[in-house]
Amino acid sequence: MSTATTTKPADAPAAPAAGAAVSSGEGRIGLRANLRHIGALVRRNALQIKQDPESMFDVLFMPIIFTLLFVFVFGGAVAGKGNQGEYVNYLIPGLMAMMGMNISMAVGTGVNDDFKKGVMDRFRSMPIARSSVLLAKIVVEVGRMLVAIAILLAVGFILGLSIKSSVLDLFLAIGLSAVFGASLMWIFILLGLTMKTAQAVQGMAMLVLMPLQFGSSIFAKPATMPGWLQSFTDYNPLSNLADAARALINGTPVGDSVWLTLGWSVAITAITMPLAVRKFRQKT
Secondary structure: OOOOOOOOOOOOOOOOOHHHHHHHHHHHOOHHHHHHHHHHHHHHHHHHHHHOHHHHHHHHHHHHHHHHHHHHHHHHHHHOOOOHHHHHHHHHHHHHHHHHHHHHHHHHHHHHHHHHHOHHHHHHOOOOOHHHHHHHHHHHHHHHHHHHHHHHHHHHHHOOOOOOOOHHHHHHHHHHHHHHHHHHHHHHHHHHHHOOOHHHHHHHHHHHHHHHHHOOOOOOOHHHOOHHHHHHHHHOHHHHHHHHHHHHHHOOOOOOHHHHHHHHHHHHHHHHHHHHHHHHHHOO
16 A cells, blocks of 8 residues: 655745734724724723722712812912902813823723733733724723713812803813823823833823923913923923813813814824834733
């Protein structure tokens, strides 16, 4: 009995390695499947919040504490004694910008913590787009941000906030704050993927937050600041957002503040989103 042997042609393509198949699988994922994956991961993150209601404490109480603190402690000094009501219309739009930045910080610590627990390793072993994991986190955090802004506005109305423009302008101010806050989340995701611990992420985030928040037009008019600080304030994206929201709510000329804020949002996202996705793929 003779046995026939078959030989593989020399020019036949080699079989792809398992790792290559997994990595190339993301490229074959269509838009509909990608959106379905994002929706499933959003539901997973929302269920986590439901199981851990304490994770919403910052969203529920931070707007109340910050508003009362700044209105009644600093309002008289900034706007003059007895003029806290006038200061409310100046402060609340600025705090909308501040809420987005503070809540964005939680994304970085959450991503870092998920890697420590091994959750992200599980996600990366699944045939889903790597960006969908990060986009789902941003969708949930934007939802938390909108809840915080709603509470902030409710407290503002109680303290005398008045909308001197239209309801549409108010929603435009909220939407602008959400867009800018979502762009900042990519920065904090990148920090969460780069730093070794959640404490390090928080420490680095505070180094970024403090100068941007207090060196801006959120709490006081830049005209009262030293010249060198005014120059920093003029280029501070938080000042642009605060000025845009303030103009939309108070019915004053918007100028270039809206377009500058949108420009900052696009630039930050265009730079940090690819870096964050790449870091997510490579992180071990």
